[in-house]
Amino acid sequence: MTANFDLSGANVNIAASRLEDDNTDQTVNSYAANFTYGNFGAGVILSEEDNATGPDPDKTTTYIAYSVPLFGIKEAVVTFAGSYSSASDVVDDETTAARVRFNYTFKTAFNSA
Numbered sequence: 001m002t003a004n005f006d007l008s009g010a011n012v013n014i015a016a017s018r019l020e021d022d023n024t025d026q027t028v029n030s031y032a033a034n035f036t037y038g039n040f041g042a043g044v045i046l047s048e049e050d051n052a053t054g055p056d057p058d059k060t061t062t063y064i065a066y067s068v069p070l071f072g073i074k075e076a077v078v079t080f081a082g083s084y085s086s087a088s089d090v091v092d093d094e095t096t097a098a099r100v101r102f103n104y105t106f107k108t109a110f111n112s113a
Contacts, residue, residue, distance in 0.1 A: 001016050002015040011037075012033070012034075012035045013043075015031070026050065030046065039067045040064075040065070040066050041064070041067075042064045043062070045059075045060070045061045055089035056089055057090050059087040059090075061083055063081060065080065067080075070104075075106075076104045079099075079101040080100055082096075082098050083099075084097075
């Protein structure tokens with residue numbers, strides 16, 4: 001289930017999902033929320049797993065991002081992003097990451113005759 005709405009100039013997304021596997025008796029619930037306001041974005045993702053056998057890991061990731069024009073090239077941006085993830089009942093329980101993404105939106109011109 002997903003919802004998207006605008007709030008005071010920000011675009012907000014909220015999502016929830018559930019997986020039930022009758023063969024393994026496993027259940028996974030995931031929740032996400034993020035927003036963008038101008039060039040800034042932030043969000044959080046939560047996941048809870050219920051296993052019939054073995055550990056029940058939980059994971060949380062938070063992230064932020066900021067996009068700026070790339071050298072004045074129309075339709076090109078560079079996005080700087082950072083995230084932090086933590087988890088329980090897994091081997092590596094914390095991760096901090098930084099990313100740089102280069103994006104270019106290709107526009108296609110269609111000739112209607």
